[in-house]
Amino acid sequence: MDAEMMAQLSSWGPIIILVLFFYFLLYRPQKQAQKKRDAMLAALKVGDEIITLGGMHGKITALDDKSVTLRVADGVNIVFERSAISAVNTPE
Structure with missing residues (x-):
């Protein structure tokens, strides 16, 4: 690799790290929580x-x-909308 290619990679590096950071710490946990809520409402x-x-x-x-x-x-x-349900109250 030449110096110009390394300069381009180093300028894109922080952006890629930020995208991965937001995906794993914000987007993915939110999607998992949404799937769990949808399963609770369906059940x-x-x-x-x-x-x-x-x-x-x-x-x-x-x-x-x-x-x-x-x-x-x-x-x-x-009468409530299904989306207004927060949790199922379990005995334990």
């Missing part, structure tokens, strides 16, 4: 106790592709 079933993004706790009484009906108290049912 919802009637009877699961969940927590919404707003902090409301309830039990699923009905499901469809876009919405979830929660029983938050006796005789009180609220």
Whole structure:
């Protein structure tokens, strides 16, 4: 390699390192978290106790592709979008 080629490689080196840094420390973990959330939303079933993004706790009484009906108290049912579910409340 000649000096001109080495100069070009050394000028692109920091940019390549930054791209790899952002991929492995930002983009990839975010994608993995999104896949985990999508799997959690796909596995919802009637009877699961969940927590919404707003902090409301309830039990699923009905499901469809876009919405979830929660029983938050006796005789009180609220309809939420599936995307508003934060977590499934597990006993352990």
